[in-house]
Amino acid sequence: MATGWREQNVLRLMWDQVDLDRRVAWIKGRQAKAKKAIGAPLNRNAMDILLEQRAKRVAGNPWVFPSGSEKDSQPYVRASNTGWYATQRRARVEPLAWHDLRHTWASWHVMAGTSLRSLMELGGWRSYQSVLRYAHLSPEHLASDAERIEKVARKLHGRVG
Incomplete structure (x- = not known):
């Protein structure tokens, strides 16, 4: 990770x-x-x-x-040996493959604001398409972007609706 x-x-x-x-x-x-x-x-x-x-x-x-x-x-x-599976059971998570960790790592980077260009270099991918296959995102990381419209709405209409 x-x-x-x-x-x-x-x-x-x-x-x-x-x-x-x-x-x-x-x-x-x-x-x-x-x-x-x-x-x-x-x-x-x-x-x-x-x-x-x-x-x-x-x-x-x-x-x-x-x-x-x-x-x-x-x-x-x-x-993925005995210790790997025992740790998963103790953590009460679904069975994971090592590669699932790579997907999680990429997603966390994007949610934390790492640029796709930097992530592409860190992960050793050749294309943005490859990076996007790995970055499975939850919507919470978009909250600050979603709030940007409020500033425009207030400026244009004096309120948000």
């Missing part, structure tokens, strides 16, 4: 793709679906997770999220 990245991009993230000092991480072009590198500024949530992972890091293991605590431990193959 902090980056909007696809499952495999998160699970296969290596420490050489993270710069904690600059607060950025990136997906190499060959790892991205669009075959174009994606950079991600790291918000506080992402930094907290990465700092926690760094504290658990076994020297010599290149993976940010290894499946074990040994030096030669490999990354997880899938995030």
